[in-house]
Amino acid sequence: xxxxxxxxxxxxxxxxxxxxxxxFNIRRQKFDVGETVCDxxxxxxxxxxxxxxxxxxxxxxxxxxxxxxxxxxxxxxxxEMIAFSDENDRGVYAVCEKKCEIAFMMYEHISKxxxxxxxxxxxxxxxxxxxxxxxxxRLSERIEILSNRSIREKxxxxxxxxxxxxGRDVFELPFSLSYLAExxxxxxxxxxxxxxxxxxxxxxxxxxxxxxxLH
Amino acid sequence: xxxxxxxxxxxxxxxxxxxxxxxFNIRRQKFDVGETVCDxxxxxxxxxxxxxxxxxxxxxxxxxxxxxxxxxxxxxxxxEMIAFSDENDRGVYAVCEKKCEIAFMMYEHISKxxxxxxxxxxxxxxxxxxxxxxxxxRLSERIEILSNRSIREKxxxxxxxxxxxxGRDVFELPFSLSYLAExxxxxxxxxxxxxxxxxxxxxxxxxxxxxxxLH
DNA sequence: GAAATTCTGTTGCATTTGCAACAAGGAGTT
DNA sequence: AACTCCTTGTTGCAAATGCAACAGAATTTC
Numbered sequence: 001x002x003x004x005x006x007x008x009x010x011x012x013x014x015x016x017x018x019x020x021x022x023x024f025n026i027r028r029q030k031f032d033v034g035e036t037v038c039d040x041x042x043x044x045x046x047x048x049x050x051x052x053x054x055x056x057x058x059x060x061x062x063x064x065x066x067x068x069x070x071x072x073x074x075x076x077x078x079x080e081m082i083a084f085s086d087e088n089d090r091g092v093y094a095v096c097e098k099k100c101e102i103a104f105m106m107y108e109h110i111s112k113x114x115x116x117x118x119x120x121x122x123x124x125x126x127x128x129x130x131x132x133x134x135x136x137x138r139l140s141e142r143i144e145i146l147s148n149r150s151i152r153e154k155x156x157x158x159x160x161x162x163x164x165x166x167g168r169d170v171f172e173l174p175f176s177l178s179y180l181a182e183x184x185x186x187x188x189x190x191x192x193x194x195x196x197x198x199x200x201x202x203x204x205x206x207x208x209x210x211x212x213x214l215h
Numbered sequence: 216x217x218x219x220x221x222x223x224x225x226x227x228x229x230x231x232x233x234x235x236x237x238x239f240n241i242r243r244q245k246f247d248v249g250e251t252v253c254d255x256x257x258x259x260x261x262x263x264x265x266x267x268x269x270x271x272x273x274x275x276x277x278x279x280x281x282x283x284x285x286x287x288x289x290x291x292x293x294x295e296m297i298a299f300s301d302e303n304d305r306g307v308y309a310v311c312e313k314k315c316e317i318a319f320m321m322y323e324h325i326s327k328x329x330x331x332x333x334x335x336x337x338x339x340x341x342x343x344x345x346x347x348x349x350x351x352x353r354l355s356e357r358i359e360i361l362s363n364r365s366i367r368e369k370x371x372x373x374x375x376x377x378x379x380x381x382g383r384d385v386f387e388l389p390f391s392l393s394y395l396a397e398x399x400x401x402x403x404x405x406x407x408x409x410x411x412x413x414x415x416x417x418x419x420x421x422x423x424x425x426x427x428x429l430h
Numbered sequence: 431g432a433a434a435t436t437c438t439g440t441t442g443c444a445t446t447t448g449c450a451a452c453a454a455g456g457a458g459t460t
Numbered sequence: 461a462a463c464t465c466c467t468t469g470t471t472g473c474a475a476a477t478g479c480a481a482c483a484g485a486a487t488t489t490c
Contacts, residue, residue, distance in 0.1 A: 067362045122340070125344055133347055136347055136354060151446080186364070189448080189469085192468075208468070404478080408477090423438070
């Protein structure tokens with residue numbers, strides 16, 4: 001993926017696009033699995049756009065557990081200005097999950113008006129708006145899942161979402177069961193136990209990541 | 216609060232503002248406690264801005280429990296386009312918590328360009344962007360709280376956020392303890408028990424909604 | 431000011447969950 | 461083939477949690 005293809009510049013003419021790119025002062029950087037992509041304690045005003053690969057935003061809680069806040073892939077945006085409250089989120093960082101390339105830029109280039117490219121700026125803000133809206137939707141969806149009190153309800157809630165998304169009762173999770181447990185904020189073994197119980201009771205049928213909702 | 220004071224029009228000149236308001240075709244409506252403000256099953260393309268009072272966005276889960284997704288007050292925005300995924304969120308509705316007045320408008324008036332008021336439109340989108348960003352921050356904050364596995368950790372996480380926000384170790388929750396339990400998605404009695412335990416262990420000192428973080 | 435409603439606080443008990451620990455299977459590497 | 465790493469799957473046990481039910485305090489409503 002090239003910088004010109006970033007969603008931020010969708011709908012902007014080539015000439016203007018080139019102008020903006022040099023004006024935005026974008027820095028590209030590659031990362032390997034496990035590397036820290038960005039530490040938000042030090043980089044409050046930076047935003048990153050994922051050109052390729054996967055990263056996750058995480059935090060280490062008081063007990064030392066890694067808590068995954070979000071998983072991001074191509075075309076997703078991250079940055080303290082976008083999603084974190086400036087005061088409270090000490091210790092949030094982005095870490096590479098799959099070899100990735102990130103485009104970094106300063107937030108103010110988007111938020112503040114650039115003298116030369118007024119119209120392009122407008123479109124860029126609209127593009128940005130669409131992305132943040134989608135992000136809010138995803139966060140909202142996760143809250144809906146997490147707001148269930150039992151592991152069983154969390155799972156059913158998530159399974160129904162994926163089932164509807166696929167349009168049928170059988171579907172395959174796009175991530176590992178370990179990750180699923182992390183996502184619904186439950187202990188993996190407790191989750192496995194619950195999945196087995198649900199199978200025994202005839203609620204679902206499963207084979208590894210393949211899930212079937214019965215009736 | 217008047218329509219002219221809505222954040223959406225911040226930074227727009229009076230004359231333009233008037234033009235936009237008539238163009239946006241805004242409908243104002245008052246609601247009493249308990250009334251349904253909006254049912255998103257039927258109103259996918261509407262957005263509402265709270266002029267005064269309080270509402271909450273909620274969903275009834277499979278078991279019939281009311282699950283609060285968000286609580287909103289003056290100047291907050293809600294609408295399916297803003298925060299819900301169009302496919303999965305059947306059964307989401309907004310309900311009045313404190314006598315309120317809402318300004319309703321169609322989403323496309325903001326998203327689509329109006330022939331007459333191009334520049335104003337730009338500013339409106341920027342204003343909207345700021346609000347959605349703040350919303351994403353709040354959702355993110357709640358996920359951080361919910362991602363803790365125990366009630367104790369959820370409480371500590373929330374208490375620390377409020378304590379930092381106030382700038383000191385003593386603070387008063389802006390909502391009831393019943394609501395707090397709903398917000399952290401825990402059983403109220405279990406939460407009360409945990410609060411007492413934490414007091415006994417000298418972690419906190421509490422008197423109703425007044426909380427003090429010790430050491 | 432009385433009545434109704436909500437909020438705060440408590441307890442016993444059954445169930446769910448987390449934790450720790452282990453083991454088999456698959457994928458990828460050397 | 462041997463090795464490593466990660467995923468899936470399992471279990472016992474202690475601890476945390478939800479549920480149901482109750483009661484006094486505070487707040488709101490009429």
